[in-house]
Amino acid sequence: xxxxVLIVDDSEDDHRLYxxxxxxxxxxxxxxxxxxxxxARVEDERPDVILLDFNLPDMSGLGFLGKYEGSGQTSAPxxxxxxxxxxxxxxxxxxxxxxxxxxxxxxxxYLRLLTNVVHRACAxxxxxxxxxxxxxxxxxxxxTVADGIVGIDADGRIRFANSASERMLLFxxxxxxxxxxxxxxxxxxxxxxxxxHPLSKPHDGSASVHRECDLFQxxxxxxxxxxxxxxxxxxxxxxxxxxxxxxxxxxxRKQAEEELIKTARYDTLTGLPNRLMFQDYLSKSLARVxxxxxxxxxxxxxxxxxxxxxxxxxxxxxxxxxxxxxxRLVKCVRExxxxxxxxxxxxxxxxxxxxxxxxxxxxxxxxxxLEEPFNLDGQIAQISxxxxxxxxxxxxxxxxxLIQSADAAMYKAKKSGKNGYGLCGGLESILNxxx
Numbered sequence: 001x002x003x004x005v006l007i008v009d010d011s012e013d014d015h016r017l018y019x020x021x022x023x024x025x026x027x028x029x030x031x032x033x034x035x036x037x038x039x040a041r042v043e044d045e046r047p048d049v050i051l052l053d054f055n056l057p058d059m060s061g062l063g064f065l066g067k068y069e070g071s072g073q074t075s076a077p078x079x080x081x082x083x084x085x086x087x088x089x090x091x092x093x094x095x096x097x098x099x100x101x102x103x104x105x106x107x108x109x110y111l112r113l114l115t116n117v118v119h120r121a122c123a124x125x126x127x128x129x130x131x132x133x134x135x136x137x138x139x140x141x142x143x144t145v146a147d148g149i150v151g152i153d154a155d156g157r158i159r160f161a162n163s164a165s166e167r168m169l170l171f172x173x174x175x176x177x178x179x180x181x182x183x184x185x186x187x188x189x190x191x192x193x194x195x196x197h198p199l200s201k202p203h204d205g206s207a208s209v210h211r212e213c214d215l216f217q218x219x220x221x222x223x224x225x226x227x228x229x230x231x232x233x234x235x236x237x238x239x240x241x242x243x244x245x246x247x248x249x250x251x252x253r254k255q256a257e258e259e260l261i262k263t264a265r266y267d268t269l270t271g272l273p274n275r276l277m278f279q280d281y282l283s284k285s286l287a288r289v290x291x292x293x294x295x296x297x298x299x300x301x302x303x304x305x306x307x308x309x310x311x312x313x314x315x316x317x318x319x320x321x322x323x324x325x326x327x328r329l330v331k332c333v334r335e336x337x338x339x340x341x342x343x344x345x346x347x348x349x350x351x352x353x354x355x356x357x358x359x360x361x362x363x364x365x366x367x368x369x370l371e372e373p374f375n376l377d378g379q380i381a382q383i384s385x386x387x388x389x390x391x392x393x394x395x396x397x398x399x400x401x402l403i404q405s406a407d408a409a410m411y412k413a414k415k416s417g418k419n420g421y422g423l424c425g426g427l428e429s430i431l432n433x434x435x
Contacts (some may be wrong), residue, residue, distance in 0.1 A: 002028045003122060006047035008038030009081070010057050010358045014104075018051060021111040042068065047076050049122050052098070054082035056091060065096040077125035079117060081110075099125055135237075147410035148226075148247045151233065154202070154240035168249055170219040171249065186215035186223055187238050198230075205232035213250065225254045252291045258301070267341040269319055270326035278340035278348055280401050285338075285352050285393060291398050296392040297359055298351040300406040301329075301366065304418040305383035306345040309376075319375045320385070323356060324376075328369045332362070348406075356391060363421035384419035386410055395426035 005027045007018050015031050022029065030045050032038035035056045044051070050068075054061040061080055068078070068402045077099035082089050099121045102110045148165035150158055160177045161169075168185070169176065176184075182194055192201055208315045209230040213224040228247035235242055265277040273281065282298070289296045303325065309316035322345065329339045330345060338350040351362070370385040388410025396402040403422040412422035 002026045003048040004028045004030060004045055005049050005118060005250075006030045006032060006038065006041055006045060006052060006076075007051045008032045008035065008041075008056070009051070009053040009056075010034060011053070014053070017108070017111055018114065020033050021114045025115045025118070027118070035061075035067075038064060039067055042076075049076055049118055050078045051118075052078050052080055054080055054093070062092060062096045065093070065098060067068055075093045075129075075372075078368055079121050080425070104120075131431060142335060146248075148177070148245075148249075150184075150245045150247070151235070151242065151244040152181050152199070152230075152245060153235045156200070156242075158184070159235060159242070165247075166334060168218075168224070169216060173220070184216055186217055188213055188215060188225070199243060203232065203241055205234060208232065209243070213254070215249065225250045246314075259303055260334040270323050270341050272326050272330075272347075273340040275340070275342050278338065278342060278350075279399065281338050281340075282350060282402070285350055285404075286397075286399065289352055294353040295394075296361075297349075297351040297354045297356075298390050298392070298402050298406045299348070299351075300342070300388045300403075301347045301361070301370075301412040302386050302410055302414065303345040303370070305385050309381045309383065313381065314380055317381065318411070319327060320376045321381060324371060324374050328372075329366070332366055332369060356427070359389055359391070359427070360421075363389055367420060386418050387421040388412040388413060388424070389421060389427055390424040391427045391430065394430055395424045 003026070005022065005354045007015055007029060009015060009018070010033050012033070015033075019029055030041055030047060032041045035058050037052070038052070041047070052061050052064060052304070054113075056064065061082070065078060078097065080090070080093040080098040080101040082093070082103060083099065083104045090103075101116055102113065104110055148168050149160075149162040150165050151160040153159050158179050158181065159175050161171075161173055165176070166172055181199060185197075185199070187194075187197065198211075210228075211230075212227055213225050216226045216229070217223050226247040227250045228245050229410040230243040232241045233244045233312075234240065238308055256284050264416060265274060265280075266272065267274045285296055287296075292410060306318065306321065309321055322341070325347070327342065329349065333339055333349060333351070336352065338348075340348050340350075342348045349366075351359075366387055367385055370383065374381045374383070388406045388408065390396065390402050390405035392402060395405045405426075408426075409424045413420050414422075416422065
């Protein structure tokens with residue numbers, strides 16, 4: 001299809017020259033003898049390129065460009081034609097929006113260049129329009145992607161962010177631009193050195209980085225967990241690579257993982273650590289106290305009279321009783337000691353770095369606390385407890401031996417009439433020597 005060329009010039013002689021110069025090319029030529037007529041022709045003809053004289057009777061070529069730019073019709077390149085071979089005129093024309101310019105020399109040499117300049121201006125304009133369409137497409141894509149996308153240059157500074165990033169980070173783009181990545185990213189381990197992070201290092205663009213979990217900081221200082229992939233990008237085309245981070249908020253996933261961990265390691269009824277966590281904690285506690293040459297006391301407790309409450313008042317009352325027992329036991333221990341529900345109506349207590357001479361008083365306090373009446377939503381229940389105590393390293397140096405020793409001491413208390421405590425043989429000897 002022939003390109004439509006609009007010629008805006010007040011000289012009919014110049015019009016004839018332009019037509020003669022362009023006759024060999026497949027152009028459709030449209031004429032206008034004033035700026036006002038040219039602007040009207042723009043709206044009617046939708047030209048592919050405009051040849052514009054700098055000096056027009058009703059307004060200058062710069063004035064025409066100003067109205068053309070402001071009309072919303074700027075879909076065609078403008079080539080400024082001027083008889084003033086002045087660089088400042090050319091600069092002013094280009095700043096005003098002209099795509100190119102030609103100086104009308106008296107020898108008419110510019111006319112020989114005119115066809116090539118028109119083709120060149122059209123090709124350059126089409127390339128700009130294509131790039132603009134791509135930019136708009138990219139912007140539309142970035143705007144609709146649910147994941148956050150942030151561009152980081154080779155110096156670690158944010159160069160762009162999509163709207164999802166702005167929503168998640170509670171920053172707008174102006175607030176994000178120019179910030180260093182370290183103002184945004186936090187590692188889950190606060191002791192970790194930033195210089196050891198893979199995104200902190202210069203790179204050659206040959207590899208991507210995938211992180212399962214880091215923390216991004218929102219406006220206001222709160223953080224949230226993210227997983228992301230960072231792909232290399234050369235922003236300036238100079239061989240210095242930055243990153244494009246595509247990230248997503250994994251708060252729900254992390255919360256679900258924490259719930260699974262809690263379910264696996266904590267008793268759902270009482271909120272206390274369960275048998276699995278007790279065993280793991282005991283193993284680590286023994287390693288600590290052995291290293292520090294300290295004592296560790298292990299208590300096993302069984303509730304006396306729990307079955308009667310369960311049978312007479314119902315399972316809901318029994319569950320409530322277990323919850324209240326757990327609360328009382330936690331109040332009796334120090335921060336750092338462990339109370340766990342071993343199973344059913346059995347509980348365990350681990351005391352690290354304990355004083356053997358004070359264990360009897362502690363056991364008496366536990367027994368006394370649990371014989372106080374319990375209010376089970378308006379129904380009063382009274383129970384007691386039998387406790388068994390053992391001591392590391394005197395009564396055993398491994399988990400199995402200590403658990404068996406505490407369990408045997410607990411049954412010893414039950415056989416002695418319940419509502420009391422029993423001591424393993426080694427602990428009983430130690431306490432006798434202290435008297």
